[in-house]
Amino acid sequence: MTDPQNRLATRKPATVGLLLMLTLLGVFPIDVVLPSFPALSEHFQSPSSDIALSVSLFAVGIALSQLLIGPLSDVMGRKNLLLIGITVAAIGATGCVFADSYWTFLFFRVVQALGCGCFVLSQALIQDLFTGREQQRLRIFLVTCGGIFISVSPLAGTGLQSWMGWRGSFLVFIVLAMGVFASACLLLERSTAGSQPRRLNFIAAYRTVCADFSFMAYWLTSALAFSCHFSFIVISPLILIDQLHFSPEAFSLALLGYGLAYIGGGAVASVLSNRIDSQTQIITGLGLILSAGVLMLGLSSHLGLSVTTLLLPMIVCTAGTTIARAAAHTQAMNRFPERAGTSASAGSVLIFILGGLTSAAISLTPLDLQLTLALCLVLLSLLGLALNALVRHRYKGLLAD
Incomplete structure (x- = not known):
């Protein structure tokens, strides 16, 4: 430094x-x-x-x-x-x-x-x-707080x-x-600044970071996890207000309770960051999101739509989102520490675009919203797990060479 x-x-x-x-x-x-x-x-x-x-x-x-x-x-x-x-x-x-x-x-x-x-x-x-670990602890903290801020x-x-x-x-x-x-x-x-002064070339800067497979894979993993949370926030008025007839005040309080779940997710992520490596944290987080999707499918099919069948799985999803995103952020940003600004921008735009497209697709679907959200959790988590399996496979291949 x-x-x-x-x-x-x-x-x-x-x-x-x-x-x-x-x-x-x-x-x-x-x-x-x-x-x-x-x-x-x-x-x-x-x-x-x-x-x-x-x-x-x-x-x-x-x-x-x-x-x-x-x-x-x-x-x-x-x-x-x-x-x-x-x-x-x-x-x-x-x-x-x-x-x-x-x-x-x-x-x-x-x-x-x-x-x-x-x-x-x-x-x-x-x-x-x-x-080192300070970076990951801070990212866990900020991801947790960001989720709380969005919810409240x-x-x-x-x-x-x-x-x-x-x-x-x-x-x-x-x-x-x-x-x-x-x-x-x-x-x-x-x-x-993140590097020594250099000639500004936007195309070259983004080509350098985006050409790295692991960099893009980790940011895409973070985007997939974020999309699960963001999609729920976007469609929550359609479910809680339009379908369950919540008042605006009751709706806001429901999201406040959901936001507080980020505190628990952040605590779990902090404990795991000291005990398991980042790759295992990512898999654990995505596994929790997958479990949340399966849980929502089961609860909705047996009990129908209610606050419990909606929020209980999303609390599990929240823990997974916090764990996976913080670890993925750290792995992605460590790929190009000398281009931290470009790296952060590339990842943030990817997260923003994927979150917006996913939430728009769910809100516009003619299918049942809760069912669509549950399927979204399952699909996005499986995509994330497959992507990280590919990252591990490529890493082992490089070691073998």
Whole structure:
């Protein structure tokens, strides 16, 4: 490590706090606005489908932004890109607050998304500033917290909508962004980057990391595990509100309970990280997701749709997701430590795309949603297990050669 990195690593509580806030801001702007759809639709005199479009474009904006930010941070340094990104995101959120028309709101929502792409640098910062088991423990912690943040965001959005109206979530985002900006200025050194300065070449950077089979396999494993969790979050209103007739408040509390299960999953992952290797952790996590899918199939066929038959298997899935993703992240990021920014961006875009496509396919299916979700858990976990079996086979082949 360089001297700046050592100085930062000695301030671990503050460093971890910064990484935690980056994780929060990476998921907060998407789910927290969902309870405000009716209010946004009324304010801008636009149908709900138009408001939903703003969420879709937000996702596209983040994905496009991350493709640029990763390689740029390997050249310019993490701090520069992070501060620029936070500023752009805050400007976008401010524009949303003062928007007087739907198209103005949509424009600034995309601006906010482009800035939010910088939060992918949390993975690169872990790679830069920590080593060995510390990296995996931090990734377990952040994956756990990320799942909790996603799950409790609708509850936070409900509260903010009741208290401050639809502008509440954007105002809170601006305040949080200002706090993260100040923390980054104090904690990060200008020289914080994953490599020595090099000529910027986006195509060459992505070709280098994406040509590595193991790198792509581990990130795809993380994407498959994340898709199981994300798909449930996306279709949960369709099941809990539309089919089980939950009130918005009861729905938010149900997701809060599900989010708390991430704490248990994180605890299990922390124990396993000290006792078994990363590859075994990945297999264990995927095995739990597979068990959750089979359990959901069995419960739904015998007991029908209920909160128990839905949430109990998903709690098991949560543990598997946390274990598999943290281990897969570490394995993937360790492939190219000198290109941590590019590596993090490539993986995050893959996770985002696969999660979005999977959740969209489930929500649009004409089949029973719970049955489709259960089959999704089984299929994605089997794909992950097959992929990692191929990684092990190729590794043994290389050793034999």
